[in-house]
Amino acid sequence: MSLSLEDIQRIARLARIRVSETEAAQTGEQLNGIFKLIEQMQAVDTGGVAPMAHAQEVYQRLREDAVTEPNRREAFQAIAPQTEAGLYLVPKVIE
Amino acid sequence: MQWETVIGLEVHTQLTTKSKIFSGASIEFGAEPNTQACAVDLALPGVLPVLNRGAVERAVKFGLAIGAKLNRVNLFARKNYFYPDLPKGYQISQFELPIVEGGALTIQVGEEQKTVRLTRAHLEEDAGKSLHEDFHGMTGIDLNRAGTPLLEIVSEPDMRSAKEAVAYAKALHNLVTWIGICDGNMQEGSFRVDANVSVRPVGQQEFGTRREIKNLNSFRFLEQAIDYEVRWQIEQIEDGHKIQQATVLFDPDTGETxxxxxKEEAHDYRYFPDPDLLPVQLDDELIERMRSELPELPQQKQSRYQRDFGLSAYDASTLTSTISTASFFETTTEALTAPDHKLAANWVMGELSGTLNKEGLDIADSPIKPKSLAALLGRIQDGTLSGKLAKEVFAAMWAGEGEADAIIEAKGLKQMSDAGEIEKIIAEVLAANPKSVEEFRAGKDKAFNALVGQVMKASKGKANPAQVNELLKQKLAG
Incomplete structure (x- = not known):
């Protein structure tokens, strides 16, 4: 598998990263190198091996359902660029 | 051409935990903005999610209630997209191996029953809220809701009309509130419905292209939105256009979508297993504990009401439309000295429901309690009250004038069952209406009813109608 320049631009757009054409070409080469490595791994026969969701064979510990977090709005909002009426303000987004 | 509608629903139910799904912040509704958003909810660097046992338990309970398969090992995944009310840049959800798979729900559409299959139900976190007004061109973000536990319940495309979709949504709403995993408050967004709608020519096997109507927060809007969407899709196709897969919004003001x-603009969510969360294992102890906590379910109650009480399918389904209705009905029948389930059912579904509806009250807040209603029904059973008088007493009870017996006493509403008294009235009525008597003797049955009416009127509605019938027949025959 190898990525086209178009693929690179699409991935960059999804990740909200701006890439110039030169960068896109470079990134494409690097990513294609990584894909070669993946191809090598994919050549291994994994038939009969269950898909792995986590590197360790342990299961999630569950937390008791209790409210343990106090209101720390003031401290959190002290580092926010802009707040008003208790809200975090961000540039307008309407989908 | 004849068209068939195909509908599948995705419902987001907010779970009734105290704290969030991955943090110890409160999920109580209506708090000041951002006072219930902790470091985990804000996605500050270095924080890690820890799964809430209460959310897992509620999902298991739901799976058991719909006869689904519980995935003993299930996984959390990241669903990636950018939006300011999602600070992490991804929503933690389940993709492969959701906690609940399959299952089914029986719905009642008019007199008919139908089974709707469920695809899956998975746990996920809610996003925050964006407020687009009044911030000098900026958007305000409230993250109190971020991290609230949701169970997203996905149905198969098994519904064939807006009515069926509403019946399914109501049955699901009833079930999740019945087993106590969701408070069902639609105004507060605790139960949100997305509808996937398509149309196809009757007889065609493959589905048409679907459009998804997002975020319907009332049963009425659900029905309106689907009806509009179906008409729109049929018109488009009949005009020679193709339906494009799309996400649409319903505008309640115009009634249009x-x-x-x-589809081209649809998000590419790039799901992958969340490395911050280990696979979740459901052990027997947890599953059995949830099974033992399940109350008798609506479907089970319906069968029992039909089998043991001789009620119709329709009555049984109406009485189990909410857990509070069922418990009101059961407490009423239990309080009757002589059990008469049909009488109790008629009054709970008739006079009581009617009055509650008129006043916009929930049955749990009824001013007349089951024991008081049973006392009133007892007076119908022993012949003290006719149905009509009982309604008068009911109205007085509703108005807070006291218990049935006290009202009967105070208003002198006791039914007249003294044969002598009734005969006296009959004699007077017959004397005053010779024409009706003659007509009856000439074979006109209607004349008999007119005479009964006169007697009832003369007794101010207090005479026992069955007795009047009997005595009048005797008199006229004699």
């Missing part, structure tokens, strides 16, 4: 985004 409008396009939000097409």
């Amino acid at each position: 409008r396009m939000m985004r097409t």
Whole structure:
């Protein structure tokens, strides 16, 4: 598998990263190198091996359902660029 | 051409935990903005999610209630997209191996029953809220809701009309509130419905292209939105256009749906297993504990009401439309000295429901309690009250004038069952209405009813109607 320049631009757009054409070409080469490595791994026969969701064979510990977090709005909002009426303000987004 | 509608629903139910799904912040509704958003909810660097046992338990309970398969090992995944009310840049959800798979729900549409299959139900976190007004061109973000536990319940495309979709949504709403995993408050967004709608020519096997109507927060809007969407799709196809897969919004003011985004603009969510969360294992102890906590379910109650009480399918389904209705009905019948389930059912579904509806009250807040209603029904059973008088007493009870017996006493509403008294009235009525008597003797049955009416009127509605019938027949025959 190898990525086209178009693929690179699409991935960059999804990740909200701006890439110039030169960068896109470079990134494409690097990513294609990584894909070669993946191809090598994919050549291994994994038939009969269950898909792995986590590197360790342990299961999630569950937390008791209790409210343990106090209101720390003031401290959190002290580092926010802009707040008003208790809200975090961000540039307008309407989908 | 004849068209068939195909509908599948995705419902987001907010779970009734105290704290969030991955943090110890409160999920109580209506708090000041951002006072219930902790470091985990804000996605500050270095924080890690820890799964809430209460959310897992509620999902298991739901799976058991719909006869689904519980995935003993299930996984959390990241669903990636950018939006300011999602600070992490991804929503933690389940993709492969959701906690609940399959299952089914029986719905009642008019007199008919139908089974709707469920695809899956998975746990996920809610996003925050964006407020687009009044911030000098900026958007305000409240993250109190971020991290609230949701169970997203996905049905198969098994519904064939807006009515069926509403019946399914109501049955699901009833079930999740019945087993106590969701408070069902639609105004507060605790139960939100997305509808996938398509149409196809009757007889065609493959589905038409679907459009998804997002975020319907009332049963009425659900029905209106689907009806509009179906008409729109049929018109488009009949005009020679193709339906494009899209996400649409319903505008309650115009009653129309409008396009939000097409398939080409659809998000590419790039799901992958969340490395911050280990696979979740459901052990026997947890599953059995949840099974033992399940109350008798609506479907089970319906069968029992039909089998043991001789009620119709329709009555049984109406009485189990909410857990509070069922418990009101059961407490009423239990309080009757002589059990008469049909009488109790008629009054709970008739006079009581009617009055509650008129006053906009929930049955749990009824001013007349089951024991008081049973006392009133007892007076119908022993012949003290006719149905009509009982309604008068009911109205007085509703108005807070006291218990049935006290009202009967105070208003002198006791039914007249003294044969002598009734005969006296009959004699007077017959004397005053010779024409009706003659007509009856000439074979006109209607004349008999007119005479009964006169007697009832003369007794101010207090005479026992069955007795009047009997005595009048005797008199006229004699």
